[in-house]
Amino acid sequence: MNDSASRRVRVRAPELVGKGGWLNTGDQQYTLADLRGRIVILDFWTFCCINCLHVLDELRELEERHRDTVVVVGVHSPKFVHEAEHQAVVDAVERYGVEHPVLDDPELATWKQYAVRAWPTLVVIDPEGYVVAQHAGEGHVHAIERLVAELEAEHEAKGTLRRGDGPYVAPEPEPTVLRFPGKALLLSSGNFLVSDTTRHQLVELAEDGESVVRRFGTGERGFADGSAERASFNEPQGLALLDDNSVVVADTVNHALRRLDLASGAVTTLAGTGRQWMQGAPTSGAAREVALSSPWDVALFGGTVWIAMAGVHQLWTYDPKAETVQVAAGTTNEGLVDGPGAEAWFAQPSGLAATEERLWLADSETSALRWVDLDGAVHTAVGTGLFDFGHRDGEAGQALLQHPLGVTALPDGSVAVADTYNHALRRYDPATGEVTTLATDLREPSDAVLAGDDIVVVESARHRLTRLRLPEQAVRVEAVAHRTQRAATEVAPGRLRLDVIFQAPAGQKLDTSMGPSTRLLVSATPPELLLKGEGADSDLSRELELDPAVTEGVLHVSAMAASCDDDPASEYPACHVHQQDWGVPVRLVAGATDRLPLVLAGLDAGDGS
Numbered sequence: 001m002n003d004s005a006s007r008r009v010r011v012r013a014p015e016l017v018g019k020g021g022w023l024n025t026g027d028q029q030y031t032l033a034d035l036r037g038r039i040v041i042l043d044f045w046t047f048c049c050i051n052c053l054h055v056l057d058e059l060r061e062l063e064e065r066h067r068d069t070v071v072v073v074g075v076h077s078p079k080f081v082h083e084a085e086h087q088a089v090v091d092a093v094e095r096y097g098v099e100h101p102v103l104d105d106p107e108l109a110t111w112k113q114y115a116v117r118a119w120p121t122l123v124v125i126d127p128e129g130y131v132v133a134q135h136a137g138e139g140h141v142h143a144i145e146r147l148v149a150e151l152e153a154e155h156e157a158k159g160t161l162r163r164g165d166g167p168y169v170a171p172e173p174e175p176t177v178l179r180f181p182g183k184a185l186l187l188s189s190g191n192f193l194v195s196d197t198t199r200h201q202l203v204e205l206a207e208d209g210e211s212v213v214r215r216f217g218t219g220e221r222g223f224a225d226g227s228a229e230r231a232s233f234n235e236p237q238g239l240a241l242l243d244d245n246s247v248v249v250a251d252t253v254n255h256a257l258r259r260l261d262l263a264s265g266a267v268t269t270l271a272g273t274g275r276q277w278m279q280g281a282p283t284s285g286a287a288r289e290v291a292l293s294s295p296w297d298v299a300l301f302g303g304t305v306w307i308a309m310a311g312v313h314q315l316w317t318y319d320p321k322a323e324t325v326q327v328a329a330g331t332t333n334e335g336l337v338d339g340p341g342a343e344a345w346f347a348q349p350s351g352l353a354a355t356e357e358r359l360w361l362a363d364s365e366t367s368a369l370r371w372v373d374l375d376g377a378v379h380t381a382v383g384t385g386l387f388d389f390g391h392r393d394g395e396a397g398q399a400l401l402q403h404p405l406g407v408t409a410l411p412d413g414s415v416a417v418a419d420t421y422n423h424a425l426r427r428y429d430p431a432t433g434e435v436t437t438l439a440t441d442l443r444e445p446s447d448a449v450l451a452g453d454d455i456v457v458v459e460s461a462r463h464r465l466t467r468l469r470l471p472e473q474a475v476r477v478e479a480v481a482h483r484t485q486r487a488a489t490e491v492a493p494g495r496l497r498l499d500v501i502f503q504a505p506a507g508q509k510l511d512t513s514m515g516p517s518t519r520l521l522v523s524a525t526p527p528e529l530l531l532k533g534e535g536a537d538s539d540l541s542r543e544l545e546l547d548p549a550v551t552e553g554v555l556h557v558s559a560m561a562a563s564c565d566d567d568p569a570s571e572y573p574a575c576h577v578h579q580q581d582w583g584v585p586v587r588l589v590a591g592a593t594d595r596l597p598l599v600l601a602g603l604d605a606g607d608g609s
Contacts, residue, residue, distance in 0.1 A: 010126065010130035010131065010132055011130060011131045011603070012129065012130055012131070013032055013040075013123075013125045013129050013130060013131045014110070014113035014114060015031060015032055015110075015113070016030070016031065016032055016042075016073065016075070016103055016110055017105070017109045017110050017113070018075070018076075018103040018104050018105035018106070018109065018110060019104070019105070019106055019107055019109070020076070020086045020089060020103075020104025020105065020106050021103075021104060022101055022102070022103055022104075023089065023090060023093050023101065023102040023103075023104060024093060024098065024099070024100065024101050024102055024168055024169060024170070024171065025101050025167050025168070025169055026169035028167065028169075030101065030167060032125070032129055033129075034167075035071055035073075035125075035167075036127065036128070036129055036162070037127050037160065037161060037162025038069060038070065038071045038127060038161075038162060038166070039066070039069055039070045039071070039124070039125070039126060039127060039148055039151050039152070039155075039161075040070075040071050040072075040073060040124070040125040041059070041070060041071070041072045041073070041122060041123070041124055041125075041144065042073050042075050042114070042122065042123040042124075042125065043055060043056075043059065043072055043073070043074045043075065043120060043121075043122055044075045044077050044110075044111060044114070044116045044119065044120060044121040044122075044123070045074055045075070045076060045077070045119060045120050046076060046077055046078050046079050046080075046083050046119050047076070047083060047088075047089070047092035047095075047096065048079055048080055048083060048348075048364065048365065048403050048421075049079070049119045049120065049365075050294055050310045050311050050348050051119065051120055051137060051138050051311075051580075051581075052119050052120040053096060053253075053294070054138045054276065054294070054311065055120045055122065055138050055141075056074075056096055056097075056098060057253055058138065058139075058141040059072055059100075059141060060099075061141075062141055062144065062145050062148070063099070063100060065145075066145075066148055066152075067166065068163045068164060068165070068166075069148070069152050069161065069163055070148055070166075071100070071101070071166045071167065072100040072101075073100065073101050073102070073103060074093075074098060074100060074101070074102040074103070075102075075103050075105055075110050075111065076089050076092075076102055076103065076104050076105060076106075077105055077108050077110070077111040077116070077119065078106055078108075079119065079486075080389060080402060080403050080421050080482075081389075081402070081421070081482050082402060082403070082420075082421035082422070082423075083421070084106035084107075085106075086104055086106070088444075088461075089102070089104045089106075091180070091444070091461045094171065094179075094180070094198065095180040095197070095198050095460075096198075096235075097198065097221075097235075099168060099170070100166070100168050101166075101167050101168055108486065108487075112487070114131075114134075117136070117489075117582055117584055117598055117599075118136045118137070118580055118581075118582045118598070120136070120137065120138065121134065121135065121136045121599075122134070122135045122136075122140060122144060124144060124147060124148075124151075126151055126155065127151070127155045127160045127161050127162065128155075128160055131603070132147070132151070132603075133147055133601075133602065133603065134599045134601075134602070134603055135578075135599070135600070135601045135602075136580040136582070136598065136599055136600055136601075137578060137579050137580025137581075137600065138579065138580075139278065139576060139577055139578050139579060140505075140578060140601060142505075142576055143505030143506075143508070143576070143601065146505060146506055146507060147505070147506070150506070174463075176463040176464075177203075177205075177210065177212060177463070177464075178194060178196050178199075178203065178463045178464060178465075179196060179197075179198040179199045179463055180197050180198040180460050180461065180463065181194045181195060181196055181197060181203075181446070181458050181460055181463065181464075181465075182195040182197040182235075182236070182237040182238070182446055182447065182458065182460065183195050183237055183238045183239050183250075183297060183406070183446065183447040183458060184239070184447055184448075184449050184456065184458050184465060185239040185240070185241065185247065185449060186449045186450065186451055186456075187204070187262070188244065190207045190451075191204050191205060191206055191207060191213055192204070192205045192207075192209055192449070192451075192456065192465060193205075193239055193247060193260075194458070194465065195236040195237055195238070195239060195249070196215075196236075197235050197236060197237060197252075197460075198235070199219050200217055200218075200219055200220060200221055200222070200232065200233045200234060200235065200236070201215050201216060201217040201218075201219050201233065201236075202215070202216040202217060202233070202236060202239075202247075202249065202260060203215050203216075204216075205465065207451075209456060209464075209465035209467060210464075210465075214228065214265065215228070216228045216231065216260060216265055216267065217231055217232055217233045217236075217267070218230065218231070218232045220232060221234045221235075221253075222234065223251075223254045223256065223269075223274050225258075225266075225267055225268050225269055226266065226267060227264075227265060227266055227267075228265030228266070228267070231266070231267035233249070233251050233254065233258065233267075234251060234252070234253035234254040235251075235252045235253040236249050236250065236251050236252060236258070237250045237252045237295075237296050237297060238250035238295065238296055238297030238298045238299075238308065238351075238352070239298070240298040240299050240300055240305065241300070242259065242300070242305070242320060245261065245262050245263055246259055246260060246261055246262060247259070247260040247262065248270060248298050248305055248318075249298075250295040250296055250297055250298050250307065250308075251272075251295070252294050252295060252296055252310075253294070254272065254274055255272050255273070255274065255275060255276050255277065255291060255292045255293055255294060255295070255311070256269055256270075256271060256272030256273075256274060256292060256295070257269070257270040257271040257272060257287070257292070257295060257298065257305070257307070257318055258270060269288065270287060270288075270318065270320075270323075271287035271288065271290070271292060271318050271325050272287075272288070272290070272291065272292040272295075273288070273289065273290070273291045273292075275291050276291060276292075276293050276294070276311065277290075277291040277292055277293040277311070277312060278291070278577045278579075279332070279560055279577050279579060280562075280577065283326065283327045284324065284325065284326035284327065285324060285325070285326075286323065286324060287318055287319075287323050287324055287325045288323075290325050292307070292309065292311075292316070292325070293309055293310075293311030293312045294309065294310045294311030294312075295307045295308065295309055295310070295311075295316075296308045296309075296310040296348075296349070296350045296351075296405075297349075297350060297351050297352045297406075298318075298352065299352035299353060299354045299359065300354060301352075301354035301359040301372075302374065304317040304318065304319050304320070305317065305318040305319075305320065306328065306352055306354070306359055306372075307325075308349040308350055308351065308352050308361060309330075309349070310348045310349060310350050310364075312330070312332045313330055313331075313332055313333065313334045313345065313346045313347055313348060313349070314327055314328075314329065314330030314331075314332060314346060314349075315327075315328045315329040315330055315341070315346070315349060315359075315361070315372065316328055328341055328372075328376065329341030329342070329344050329346070329372060329376060329378055330344055330345065330346045330349075331343065331344070331345060333345050333521065333558060333581075334346070334347045334348075334365065334386070334556075334558075334581050335347060335366070335385065335386060335523075335556065336363070336366040336368055336370075336380060336383060336384070336385050336386070338370075338377075338378050338379055338380050339377065339378060340376065340377055340378075341372070341376040341377065341378060344378035346361075346363050346366075346370075346378075347363055347364070347365035347366040347368075347386060348363070348364045348365040349361050349362070349363050349364070349370075350362050350363075350364040350404075350405045350406075351364075351404065351405050351406035351407045351418065351446075351447065352407065353407040353408050353409045353415065354409070355409045355413075357373070357374060358371045358372065358373060359371060359372040360407045360409060360415050361407060362404040362405055362406055362407045362417060362418070363383065364403050364404060364405055364420070365386060365403070366383050366384075366385055366386055367383050367388070367389035367400065367401045367402055367403055367404065368380055368381075368382060368383025368384075368401070368404075369381045369382040369383060369401065369404065369407065369415065369417055369428055370383070381396055381415075381428055381430070382396045382399050382400075382401060382417075382428055382435055383401065385525055386525075386554070386583055387525070387554060387583065387585070388400065388481070388482075389401065389402040389403065389421075389481075389482050390402060390422075390479070390480045390481035390482045391419070391422045391424065391437075391477060391479065391480045392435075392479040392480065392481055393426075393434075393435050393436050393437055393477065393479065394434065394435060394479075395433060395434060395435075396428060396433045396434065396435055397433075399428075399435035400479075400480075400481055400482075401417060401419050401422065401426060402419060402420070402421035402422045402482070403420050403421040404417045404418055404419045404420055404426075405418055405420045405445075405446040405447070406418030406420070406445065406446050406447035406448060406458070408447070408448045408449065408450065408455065410427070410450070410470070411450070412429075413429075413430060413431065414427055414428060414429040414430065414431075415427065415428045415430075416438060416448055416455060418445040418446055418447055418448055418457065418458070419445070420444050420445055420446055420460075421444070422440075423440065423441065423442050423443055423444065423445070424437055424438075424439065424440045424442060424445070424477070425437070425438040425439040425442060425445060425448065425455070425457060425468070426438065437477050438455075438468070438470070439457070439468050440477060442457055442459050442462075442466065443459050443460070443461040443462040444459070444460045444461035444462075445457045445458060445459055445460065446458050446460040451467070453469065453470060454467050454468060454469055454470065455467075455468050455470050456468075486585055487585075488552060488585040488586055488587040489584055489585065489586050489587070489596065490586075490587050490588075490589040490592040490593070491546065491586050491587070491588060491589070491592050491593055491594070491596060492546075492588070492589070492590065492591065492592045492593060492594045493546050493547070493548035493588040493589075493590065494545060494546060494548065494594075495543060495544070495545055495546075495594060496533075496543070496544045496545070496546055496594055496595070496596055497541070497542075497543055497544075497594060497595040497596070498520075498522065498533070498541065498542045498543075498544055498555075498557065498596050498598070499540070499541045499595065499596070499597045499598070499604075500520060500540040500541070500557070500559040500597075500598050500599075500600050501540075501597055501598065501599045501600060501601070501602050501603070501604050502518065502540055502559070502561045502578065502600040502601050502602060503601055503602030503603075504561075504563040504601075505563065505601065507565060507566055507567075508563040508564060508565055508566055508576070509563060509564060509566040510561065510562070510563055510564075517561060517562045517563070518538055518539070518540050518559070518560065518561045518562075519536060519537075519538055519558075519559070519560045519561075520536065520537055520538070520539060520540050520542060520557070520558070520559050521535070521536045521556075521557070521558040521559075522534055522535065522542065522544065522555065522556070522557055522558075523535075523556045524553055524554065524555055524556065525553055525554045525556065526550065526553055528547055528549075528550050529546055529547055529550045529553035529554075529555070529586075530544060530545070530546065530547070530555075531545040531546065531547050532544060532545035533545060540559060540561070540600075546586075546588060548588060550588070551587065551588050552585070552586065552587045552588065553585075553586060554583050554584065554585050554586070555582075555583075555584045555586055555596070556581070556582070556583055557581070557582040557584065557598060558579075558580075558581045558582075559579070559580055559582075559598070559600050560577065560578065560579045561577075561578045561579075561600060561601070562576070562577050562578070563576055563578065564576070578600055578601055580598075580600055582598055584596065584598070
């Protein structure tokens with residue numbers, strides 16, 4: 001047995017349980033015993049979470065290279081009420097091209113058994129059924145692949161590795177014109193341009209919103225410029241007219257902006273490198289030389305293209321004349337904080353709509369409608385934070401949305417909101433401060449465009465555009481309010497030891513060449529919960545003090561660690577950033593634990609295992 005194998009902590013893996021059952025297995029139900037002999041990677045995810053979508057993309061190459069030894073199992077663990085619906089999980093698995101088995105766990109049973117605290121979390125189980133590693137956040141796949149190679153060699157030698165085909169069974173494709181369309185645009189011809197997201201194409205539809213005029217892109221995942229037939233996209237989303245003859249496209253999974261020439265059909269790249277932006281990378285410069293992160297929507301505002309950069313919780317801008325990009329608002333911290341652009345916090349901004357004086361945005365993870373003024377300051381119209389959502393009309397201060405993805409400026413100065421997880425179209429009127437419901441019984445609406453007296457909704461999970469007459473009076477719906485359903489962690493009031501666990505992967509060491517290699521940022525909702533310990537520091541352990549008078553709240557913890565390959569022979573070793581944000585609901589109970597461990601990478605030795 002090699003050194004790393006002899007040092008490895010192993011904990012027996014709990015069973016995989018989920019009330020929704022298994023997807024992508026041809027209706028076959030599995031237990032851990034059925035997977036014995038394979039290396040199992042559990043991916044705890046939820047489909048609203050941009051970091052989870054990044055990890056799905058990170059895992060694709062690893063799955064392909066180790067297809068006969070590794071089984072990835074997605075454990076779907078919902079945050080929003082809508083994500084607990086089985087059909088919504090079925091839709092998401094197809095929408096995001098998930099090509100491995102998925103366990104639908106709407107009651108978070110397996111999440112609790114594995115003591116998971118964050119989306120996404122990856123857990124590695126060896127061929128004998130033991131947990132050997134856990135990683136929270138994204139950017140860990142390089143370390144997991146190295147561990148997989150070690151486990152393959154170790155268990156091949158022991159005779160405990162079983163090679164062969166995995167349990168994945170691809171679903172039958174559906175013959176619809178669109179497949180999970182994302183955004184739409186009305187062209188001067190009266191036709192519609194739609195991002196056919198799951199088919200990796202753009203589609204021009206006639207005025208009826210159904211008849212196909214042209215398709216742009218091969219229909220396969222890729223990142224290639226060229227003619228309509230040769231160009232390729234990767235889950236494109238947002239669209240905006242750059243001028244009369246061209247459209248800028250948010251090519252989300254390529255982390256790029258593309259340009260479509262409407263006359264010729266040719267596609268070129270405007271911004272992005274094709275790689276995902278990571279902490280420490282440049283945030284301004286020549287557009288083709290700066291990495292982006294999951295651009296979800298685009299809009300022309302104040303002469304520049306604004307980008308909803310969902311992957312890093314920011315707004316960026318692209319200057320078409322100078323061909324440069326830069327950060328316009330947001331710190332990369334996830335949350336809801338208003339103020340000057342440089343100080344504002346967002347949470348997966350996913351929809352944009354510009355008027356002369358305001359840039360409206362759907363801030364999906366805070367279930368919020370927000371706006372940017374001409375001075376670049378950020379304001380909130382509807383929404384309170386990461387953990388409150390629902391369907392409630394009335395005065396904006398108490399109204400609720402549920403993970404909206406789109407916004408549309410209406411002629412009277414009000415705003416329509418594609419309230420995605422409520423399957424509704426909502427309206428906010430700045431003149432009255434009221435929120436109303438325009439339409440219900442939509443299926444995951446993700447955008448809407450005005451067409452004369454009608455509003456045409458992208459009904460994403462029904463794979464179509466739906467035309468509605470703009471009603472004079474809003475629909476009345478029964479008010480419903482929700483909070484995130486994760487059980488609160490009971491902790492003792494007073495002193496609480498926060499430990500973020502990070503063990504550099506085998507063959508790597510902490511990168512201290514440019515100063516401290518770690519960073520920890522802590523805050524709380526409500527802020528009064530924290531008497532001591534708020535703010536940023538380089539130490540991954542910190543003593544907090546919780547106010548006994550505040551009986552419950554949420555601790556927001558953001559951790560980052562940088563590690564580099566430990567190879568003395570290499571002048572320029574490869575370096576990797578590990579990062580995760582946690583929102584941990586806590587309840588203060590006398591006599592409860594005074595330690596809160598959060599695993600960024602490795603296993604917590606303080607748990608007695």
